[in-house]
Amino acid sequence: MLNIAIIGTGAIAPAHVNAYLKFPDRCKIVALCDQYPEKAEKLKQEYQLTADTVDNHKELLNRQDIDLVSVCTPPYTHAEISIDFLNAGKHVLVEKPMASSLEECDAMNEAAHRNQKVLSIVAQNRFTTPMMKLKKVLDTKLMGPIVHTQVDSYWWRGHSYYDLWWRGTWEKEGGGCTLNHAVHHIDLFQWMNGMPAEITAITSNTSHDNAEVEDLSIAIAKYGNGSLAQITSSVVHHGEEQQLIFQGKKARVSAPWKLKASKAKENGFPEEDQELEVEIQKVYDQLPSLPYEGHAGQIQDVLSAIENNMKVLIDGKQGKQTLELITAIYQSASLKETIKLPLKTDSPFYTREGILKNTTYFYEKTTSVENFANNEITSGGN
Template sequence: MLKVAIIGTGAIAPSHIQGYKEFSESCEIVALCDIYPEKAEKAAREYDLNVNIYDDHQKLLASEDVDLVSVCTPPYTHAEISINSLDAGVHVIVEKPMASSLEECDAMNEAAKKSGKLLSVIAQNRFRTSMMKLKQVLDTELMGPIVHTQVDSFWWRGYSYYDLWWRGTWEKEGGGCTLNHAVHHIDILQWMKGMPSEITAVTSNTAHDNAEVEDISIAIGKYEDGSLAQITSSVVHHGEEQQLIFQGKNARVSAPWKVTASKSKENGFPEGDLELEEKLQKVYGELAEVEYEGHPGQIQDVLLAIQGKKELLVDGQQGRQTLELITAIYQAASLKGTVKLPLTEEGPFYTREGSLKNATYFFEKKNSVSNFSDTTITTGSDKN
C-alpha cells in the first residue's frame, strides 16, 4: 500500500484527493500539508481523511514515511518542494506549471535522475477520452501531413480572480493565462505535433489592471516542415469555447471531435472526400473510452509506473518541454522578436531572475486576499 501526502490544500487539491480515493486498494493518503494548517484540517474533515496535518513540507518529509507526494502549491514553490521530496526518496506528482523557470525544471529532473524516483507533471487533459482518441487518430496519418494547427485556449476569469495573494505577479505565479491556463492546450500541442522551431508572439492585459501579467496572448509557431501553429491563450473569452484543430493535407480533425475531408476538383476547388471522412470516423468510433479521466487517469498512470507496470506518460522532460514553449512565447512577446527553439541556458528567460527582469509588467498588483470563501474552480474539461 503506497502512502501518499498532499502538499498544498487549495483549490486544486480536491482533484488529487478524489483521484487517490479512486485507487484505495493500492494507496492511502496519510498526511496533508499547508502553510495555513486550518485549510488542511478543513480538507481532512470534508473528505473524511484520517491524516496528520503539517504546516511545513520539510517537517512532513522528516516525520512521515511516505512513498508519493502531490505538490499542489503556487508555482514559485514547485521546484523547492519537488526537489526536497525527491532527495528524500519520495516519488512526486507536481501540479502545472512544472516550475517558474527552465533552470528549475532542469534541477528537478536532475534530482529525479539522482534519486531514481519518478517525477510526473500534471497534464490531466491528456487523460481524457477525446484527447487520447484524437492522438491515436493523428498517429494513423490518414489526414496527411499537418499544415496548420489552431489552439484556442479560451477561458474567462473575473477581475477579483487576481486578488488572491499569489496570483497576478511574475514573482509568485510566474505568468498569466499563457502559463496557468493555456498550459493544458500547449502541452497537448507539443504532445501531438511536437515542438516548433521558432515562435513569434504578442501579449496584452485588456481587462485585469490588478495584475502584472497578461490576460491574453497570441503566438505563432513555425515548424521545420513549414507548417504553422496558431496559439491563443485567454482569460477574457466568455463561453470558454476551447478547441484544438489539426488541418492535414487531406482532412481536418479536432477536439471537440469533428472531421472534414476534401479532395480537389480539376480546377483546384474543393469537393468533399466522403470516403476519407467515413474512414476517419470509423477509426475514431472504434477506439476505446478512457476508464479514468483527468486527474484520476494521471494518478493511475503514476501508480502503475511506480509498480513497474508501465512508463510514465508525462514525466519531467515532457513537463519541461511544455514550459519551454511557454517561455519562448513570453520571450518573443517581451523582447519583440522571433525566438528560435530550443532555448539555451544563455537565454534571457532561462532563469527565474532573467524572467523577472525581462518580462512585460502590465499593471501593479492592487489587491491581496489570503483566500476566497468560495474555492470551487472550473476546469473547462467539458468543452473537449
C-alpha cells in the same frame, strides 16, 4: 499499498484527493500539508481522512511511510518542494505549471534522475477519452502532413480573480493566462504535434489592471517544414470555448471531435472525400474509452509506473517542453523578436531571475486577499 502526502490544500487539492480515493486498494492519503493549517484540517474533515496535518512540508521529508507526494502549491514553490521530496526518496506528482523557469525544470529532472524516482507533471487533459482518441488518430497519419494547427485556450476570469495574494505577479504566479490556463492546451499541442522550430508572439492585459501579468496572448509557431500554428491564450473570453484543430493536407480533425476531408476537382476546387472520412471515423469509433479520466487517469498512470517500474506518460521532460514553449512566447512578446527553439541556457528567460528582469509588467498589483471565502473552481468550457 502506496502512502500519499498532499502538499497544498487549496483549490486544486480536492481533485487529487478524489482521484486517490478511487484506488483504495492501491493507495492511502496519510498526510496533508498547508501553511494555513485550518485549510488542511478542513480538507481532512471534508473527506473523512485519517491523515496527519502539518504546516511545513519539511516535517514530512523523513517520514518513511510516505511513497508519493502530490505538490498542489503555487507555481513558485514547485521546484523547491519537489526537489526536497525527490532527494528524500519520494516519488513526486507536481501540478502544472512544472516550475517558474527552465532552470528549475532542469534541477527537478536532475533530482529525479539522480534519485531514480518518478517525477510526473499534471496534464490531466491528456487523460480524457476525446484527447486520447484524437492523439491516436493523428498518429495514423491518415490526414497527411499537418499544415496548420489552431489552439484556442479560451477562459474567463473576473477582475477579483487576481486579488488572491499569489496570483497576478511574475514572482509568485510566474505568468498569466499563457502559463496558468493555456498550459493545458499547449501541453496537448506539443504532445500531439511535436515542438515547433520558432515562436513569434504578442501579449496584452486588457481587463485586469490589478495584475502584472497578461490576460491575453497570441502566438504563431512555425515548423521546419513550413507548417504553422496559432495559439491563443485568454482569460477574457466569455463562454470559455476551447478547441484544438489540426488541418492536414487530406483532412481536418479536432477536439471537440469534428472531421472533414477534401479532395480536388479537376479545376482545383474542393469536393468531399467521403471515403477518407469513413476511414478516419472508423478508426476514431473503434478506439476504447478510458476507464479513468482527468486527474484520476493520470494518478492511475503514476501508481502503475511506481508499482511496475514503468515510465509515466507525462514525465519531467514533457513538462519542461511545455514550459519551454510558454517561455518562448513570453520571451518573444517581451523582446519583440522571433525566438528559435529549443531555448538554450544562455536565453535571458532561462532563469527565474532573468524572467523577472526581462518580462513585460502590465500593471502593479495593489490588492492582496489572503483567501477567498468561496474556494470553488471551474475547469473551462470543454
